[in-house]
Amino acid sequence: MAEKKLLGYMLGKLHRLHMAAVKEKIKPLDIQPGHLPFIATLLDNETPMIQDDIGSHVFIDKSVAARGIDSLEKKGFLNRSINPENRRQKLVELTNMSRNIKQKLFDSLNKASEELLSALSPEEQDRLMDLLDRMLHGALKR
Known part of the structure:
Protein backbone atom coordinates (compact mmCIF):
# COMPACT_ATOMS: atom_id res chain seq x y z
CA MET A 1 0.00 0.00 0.00
CA ALA A 2 1.33 3.46 -0.93
CA GLU A 3 2.23 5.82 1.87
CA LYS A 4 -0.18 8.72 2.27
CA LYS A 5 1.39 12.04 1.30
CA LEU A 6 1.26 14.87 3.80
CA LEU A 7 -0.55 18.00 2.61
CA GLY A 8 1.76 20.47 4.37
CA TYR A 9 4.84 18.76 2.96
CA MET A 10 3.47 18.80 -0.59
CA LEU A 11 2.27 22.41 -0.38
CA GLY A 12 5.56 23.52 1.15
CA LYS A 13 7.59 21.80 -1.54
CA LEU A 14 5.44 23.33 -4.30
CA HIS A 15 5.73 26.74 -2.66
CA ARG A 16 9.53 26.52 -2.54
CA LEU A 17 9.69 25.46 -6.19
CA HIS A 18 7.34 28.27 -7.16
CA MET A 19 9.35 30.85 -5.21
CA ALA A 20 12.57 29.67 -6.87
CA ALA A 21 10.98 30.28 -10.29
CA VAL A 22 9.55 33.62 -9.15
CA LYS A 23 12.92 34.73 -7.78
CA GLU A 24 14.57 34.38 -11.18
CA LYS A 25 11.76 36.20 -12.95
CA ILE A 26 11.56 39.18 -10.57
CA LYS A 27 15.31 39.59 -10.10
CA PRO A 28 15.52 42.36 -12.76
CA LEU A 29 12.86 44.30 -10.82
CA ASP A 30 15.04 44.38 -7.65
CA ILE A 31 12.34 42.70 -5.58
CA GLN A 32 12.90 39.64 -3.41
CA PRO A 33 10.26 36.89 -3.07
CA GLY A 34 9.82 37.85 0.59
CA HIS A 35 8.73 41.34 -0.50
CA LEU A 36 5.93 40.04 -2.71
CA PRO A 37 3.15 39.79 -0.12
CA PHE A 38 3.58 43.45 0.82
CA ASP A 44 -3.89 45.09 -5.62
CA ASN A 45 -5.48 47.52 -3.13
CA GLU A 46 -4.11 50.69 -4.80
CA THR A 47 -4.78 52.83 -1.70
CA PRO A 48 -2.59 53.51 1.35
CA MET A 49 -2.91 50.89 4.07
CA ILE A 50 -2.06 50.77 7.75
CA GLN A 51 1.24 48.89 8.14
CA ASP A 52 -0.10 46.39 10.71
CA ASP A 53 -3.11 45.68 8.48
CA ILE A 54 -0.84 44.71 5.60
CA GLY A 55 0.89 42.09 7.77
CA SER A 56 -2.45 40.77 9.02
CA HIS A 57 -3.83 40.67 5.48
CA VAL A 58 -1.04 38.32 4.36
CA PHE A 59 -0.77 36.39 7.67
CA ILE A 60 2.69 37.69 8.51
CA ASP A 61 3.87 38.77 11.95
CA LYS A 62 3.97 42.56 12.55
CA SER A 63 7.74 42.68 13.06
CA VAL A 64 8.44 40.66 9.90
CA ALA A 65 6.05 42.89 7.96
CA ALA A 66 7.76 46.00 9.33
CA ARG A 67 11.18 44.74 8.18
CA GLY A 68 9.88 43.84 4.71
CA ILE A 69 8.13 47.18 4.32
CA ASP A 70 11.24 49.01 5.57
CA SER A 71 13.34 47.24 2.95
CA LEU A 72 10.90 48.17 0.18
CA GLU A 73 10.83 51.76 1.41
CA LYS A 74 14.64 51.97 1.30
CA LYS A 75 14.56 50.72 -2.30
CA GLY A 76 12.00 53.38 -3.22
CA PHE A 77 9.00 51.11 -3.81
CA LEU A 78 6.95 52.33 -0.82
CA ASN A 79 6.50 55.40 1.36
CA ARG A 80 5.49 55.37 5.01
CA SER A 81 3.92 58.24 6.89
CA ILE A 82 2.14 58.83 10.18
CA ASN A 83 -1.60 58.11 9.98
CA PRO A 84 -3.29 61.49 10.67
CA GLU A 85 -6.27 59.66 12.19
CA ASN A 86 -4.13 57.67 14.64
CA ARG A 87 -0.59 58.94 15.16
CA ARG A 88 0.55 55.56 16.54
CA GLN A 89 -0.02 53.96 13.15
CA LYS A 90 1.95 54.17 9.94
CA LEU A 91 0.33 54.44 6.53
CA VAL A 92 2.10 52.66 3.69
CA GLU A 93 1.58 53.66 0.09
CA LEU A 94 3.01 52.86 -3.30
CA THR A 95 5.47 55.08 -5.09
CA ASN A 96 5.42 55.72 -8.82
CA MET A 97 8.33 53.31 -9.04
CA SER A 98 6.04 50.51 -7.81
CA ARG A 99 3.19 51.48 -10.08
CA ASN A 100 5.57 51.48 -13.05
CA ILE A 101 6.59 47.84 -12.48
CA LYS A 102 3.11 46.52 -11.68
CA GLN A 103 2.50 44.88 -15.05
CA LYS A 104 5.99 43.37 -15.26
CA LEU A 105 5.69 42.05 -11.70
CA PHE A 106 2.30 40.40 -12.25
CA ASP A 107 3.43 39.05 -15.64
CA SER A 108 6.43 37.45 -13.90
CA LEU A 109 4.25 35.92 -11.20
CA ASN A 110 1.77 34.61 -13.76
CA LYS A 111 4.57 33.08 -15.85
CA ALA A 112 5.99 31.26 -12.82
CA SER A 113 2.50 29.97 -11.97
CA GLU A 114 1.91 28.82 -15.54
CA GLU A 115 5.16 26.87 -15.44
CA LEU A 116 4.16 25.18 -12.19
CA LEU A 117 0.68 24.34 -13.50
CA SER A 118 1.88 23.16 -16.93
CA ALA A 119 1.61 19.48 -15.96
CA LEU A 120 -2.16 19.90 -15.57
CA SER A 121 -4.83 20.31 -18.21
CA PRO A 122 -6.76 23.61 -18.24
CA GLU A 123 -9.71 21.82 -16.62
CA GLU A 124 -7.47 20.38 -13.91
CA GLN A 125 -5.96 23.81 -13.31
CA ASP A 126 -9.42 25.31 -12.84
CA ARG A 127 -10.43 22.49 -10.50
CA LEU A 128 -7.23 22.83 -8.48
CA MET A 129 -7.75 26.57 -8.06
CA ASP A 130 -11.37 25.99 -6.99
CA LEU A 131 -10.27 23.42 -4.42
CA LEU A 132 -7.48 25.63 -3.07
CA ASP A 133 -9.93 28.52 -2.81
CA ARG A 134 -12.35 26.35 -0.84
CA MET A 135 -9.53 25.20 1.45
CA LEU A 136 -8.44 28.78 2.06
CA HIS A 137 -11.97 29.96 2.85
CA GLY A 138 -12.50 26.96 5.14
CA ALA A 139 -9.27 27.64 7.01
CA LEU A 140 -10.14 31.33 7.41
CA LYS A 141 -13.48 30.45 9.04
CA ARG A 142 -11.74 28.71 11.94
Missing part, protein backbone atom coordinates in the same frame (compact mmCIF):
# COMPACT_ATOMS: atom_id res chain seq x y z
CA ILE A 39 3.99 45.02 -2.59
CA ALA A 40 1.35 42.79 -4.23
CA THR A 41 -1.19 43.65 -1.50
CA LEU A 42 -0.64 47.36 -2.03
CA LEU A 43 -0.65 47.04 -5.80
